[in-house]
């Protein structure tokens with residue numbers, strides 16, 4: 001028991017036996033999944049495998065029917081709401097890029113900065129010196145420093161994806177969930193994004209969902225294959241792509 | 254000297270608006286009192302009252318724009334907060350009539366005597382004191398908005414569903430206030446007011462005073478709204494409007510923000526109603542009518558949703574047009590209003606103000622000239 005407890009507290013994310021059903025359809029089926037501190041993990045799997053639903057469960061958007069979800073071994077994610085979970089340190093990038101279109105790139109980052117989030121804190125908030133430094137660093141990291149004053153609505157699709165990653169960084173979460181970051185990107189942008197995520201993974205735990213195999217190859221991390229709501233295979237990309245069942249349901253198509 | 258900070262608070266169009274309000278504050282009373290009634294520049298007292306009314310409508314529009322334009326909450330029940338503020342004021346004015354009513358009862362308003370009530374209902378206590386009534390003017394609408402918003406936003410009711418329940422709230426209140434047993438004068442509402450703080454409500458000077466007070470209140474409300482939308486909280490509101498779930502996932506408690514802005518907005522609407530009642534001399538359950546709330550939303554849409562100045566322009570402008578059309582072409586006014594709304598939503602998503610700034614961007618603007626124009630009007634503003 002004691003050793004199990006130690007095991008648990010060492011994990012960043014611990015999902016055990018999670019099931020979610022929508023009108024009788026099991027989107028997640030007895031899913032178990034663990035992320036270690038500092039780890040970057042890629043998740044692949046066919047459309048409808050439950051990848052996004054898993055992120056919904058972790059971030060409090062969807063409640064599982066059964067199963068447990070622990071963050072840092074102690075916080076029960078199934079009991080908290082989105083804002084609580086975000087404040088605990090889990091950040092999320094949506095599958096469809098979602099930024100605040102009528103704010104500038106800079107203001108998008110300002111709003112995401114780690115800090116107090118209550119109504120009265122924000123009503124009386126003043127821009128602070130050290131904030132400006134952090135914002136500039138984030139903008140440099142996501143390569144949008146020269147577009148800081150632009151409306152987010154006017155960014156290209158790829159830039160919006162980066163801005164959303166930048167918003168995640170500004171939040172400074174300990175775990176980042178990134179859903180299809182290179183969807184709709186050019187090849188050059190895809191390569192840059194891989195570099196960016198590897199940079200981020202140096203001091204964060206990251207879970208990346210992606211269909212783009214060359215991108216996953218670029219990341220060079222452990223891969224989990226989801227299928228019909230549960231884990232089908234786990235291991236290096238070479239290992240899972242040699243797996244018969246994975247080829248059958250996903251790679252072989 | 255005007256500071257850059259003040260200009261940043263008002264914005265250029267806001268500064269123009271404040272200058273116009275200042276000009277109206279000076280011109281109308283002077284024209285009413287000192288210009289010969291035969292002259293075309295004379296403003297008769299009835300018109301002063303009408304302008305005062307429109308200023309109250311502009312405040313209502315402003316309060317709607319704050320929640321709708323900046324936080325995406327389309328309230329179709331703001332007329333109810335306006336009416337509640339109006340009733341709180343009306344109750345004070347009733348108590349101030351004292352023994353001068355038709356039945357001469359020093360405590361009970363006429364309608365209660367008429368209904369053979371023995372004593373004042375508990376919720377009428379305190380309204381004889383002006384300060385108490387003023388507190389109620391903001392507290393009652395604020396409290397209702399807080400409770401309503403707490404329940405609605407916590408259950409994440411949004412969009413059309415929220416609009417429908419705000420409308421239902423206004424409708425329910427209207428039905429309740431129509432009932433005599435509620436103790437607010439039923440059908441007839443509250444009327445036959447005599448004076449406020451000892452000033453005769455029929456006197457020219459009181460009417461001008463109320464008009465000036467309305468201008469001041471509108472200016473202050475405008476500045477409060479600006480301060481809110483320019484703050485970081487204002488940025489969060491816009492974020493909620495544009496991408497509510499994104500805002501949640503970066504850690505903001507969206508329902509708290511909505512609750513804050515909805516409550517503040519309801520209080521503003523209450524103040525608008527309180528200034529309206531002594532100027533029109535009556536408040537009745539008709540003010541709760543759902544159509545009133547919808548009309549106010551149209552003013553905002555026409556003036557420019559999400560632009561505070563636009564809301565003021567819409568509130569005053571549409572009502573000016575209404576009074577012209579109801580006089581000239583009474584049959585078509587309602588169609589004109591409906592048509593206006595359709596045209597605006599289809600062709601001018603940002604309303605009149607959006608159209609103006611669109612034009613200005615298209616012609617290379619003589620910016621420096623506009624710049625020199627501003628300081629002189631601001632200097633005047635500061636003296637006020």
Ligand SMILES: Nc1ncnc2c1ncn2[C@@H]1O[C@H](COP(=O)(O)OP(=O)(O)OP(=O)(O)O)[C@@H](O)[C@H]1O
Pocket residue numbers: 022027045046047048049050051052053054095
């Ligand atoms: N809110 C919902 N209501 C009903 N069904 C849902 C809901 N959310 C997801 N589903 C269903 O659950 C299944 C898993 O969806 P999910 O979005 O998690 O898949 P995914 O692995 O992210 O797929 P993709 O690669 O296409 O993004 C799908 O069949 C989807 O239709």
Ligand SMILES: [Mg+2]
Pocket residue numbers: 051052053095179
């Ligand atoms: Mg998905």
